[in-house]
Amino acid sequence: MTLIDGQLEQADNATPASVDLAVSTVVFALRPHPITGEDTIWLPLVRRIREPFLGQWALPGGPLAPEDDLAASAAKSLNRTTGLKPRYLEQLYAFGNVNRSPDRVVSIVYWALVRASEDTRESIGENVEWFVADEIGQLAFDHNDIVNYALTRLRTKITWSPIAHGFLDPEFTLAQLRSVHESVLGRQLDPANFRRQLLSTGFIEPTGTSVQGASHRPPALYRFIPREKRNEP
């Protein structure tokens, strides 16, 4: 038996208890900017009430409980903080640089999108506040890096995936969908180009109905096509 194998067979076996593990969540919602009134990306943060980083804002999260799967842990801490139970909750990345925390902590980060109709503030904790994602100050740990990573992922992914779904009600108009893309990307999109591009992706289909009680040309409603029914190239 070689030293090589003596080290290797440790994989997935008892680890020295020297690295701690946390699960945190970045939750994005679209709400009007307090000054411009334009919809923009917000996220909830939690004020730390203990060292390190006492008094600074941080992402909602906590240590992984032995009885919880990773996504369950993310959903639990999110629900405790914000009262939200997002439909879209996905693993983002594991952040584990040696210097990201005074103790050695690896944080597995999930991200969630919530639609306007889910975005209540009922059971929000007293140390929780929502912020405009592009205007947060210095966060605890490496959480600014994490938020920036999540924003980049959101802005990239919305151009090639049906992720806008997470911000919309099940049925929506093309103008509402375009508005979500514009709010995420922070720029205007040409309506005709947007319509052509979105319809060519095969992500959405008309429901066959239109907005009720609208004017003489009520806009058509669309829905996202579930992955298993999509014709992907």
Place this chain on the structure above:
Amino acid sequence: MTLIDGQLEQADNATPASVDLAVSTVVFALRPHPITGEDTIWLPLVRRIREPFLGQWALPGGPLAPEDDLAASAAKSLNRTTGLKPRYLEQLYAFGNVNRSPDRVVSIVYWALVRASEDTRESIGENVEWFVADEIGQLAFDHNDIVNYALTRLRTKITWSPIAHGFLDPEFTLAQLRSVHESVLGRQLDPANFRRQLLSTGFIEPTGTSVQGASHRPPALYRFIPREKRNEP
């Protein structure tokens, strides 16, 4: 202070030492299939020499050392096993289901692609073997799930990203690039369509030179355009 906040502020702070952390790596290389002779996807596995799963094959990896960043840990265990130092090494996913191991272990998995010219077997451990990725038996832990996840990611990502780069020398012909795509996808691709699609992605550019010493129509050489020089939509 509420119980809500009392729990929340634990994020990224001292975790109870009840969940262990490992880093494992899926390494893909293209080599001829032993029966068909067609290039196909291979990966190295390590035979376990201790319980649990004594004698079964598992991904290379090990516990995260406190002094190592995540990617450094993946690179180290990979180098110990296979002698490889892949240029492409990326975080794949964190696997943390409660029942994936007798102990509670979360495994952060990296994946790597190695090109034929890197793919030496010099310093391979005695309990390490390469397998055809689609023909592995029952692995330890949830490592079959991990390998399948990585294969799906590879086969999806190659259709919309310049990931084939990881399997190729810096300069290559379109036929070599198409061969990589065909080996990964396991099916033939139409040369004219492939050429048109690849050139439209903006990932590659002609080097201006051709294969030396070839016939009367030497094929042109291409290279991948670095991300920072690419014109992405």
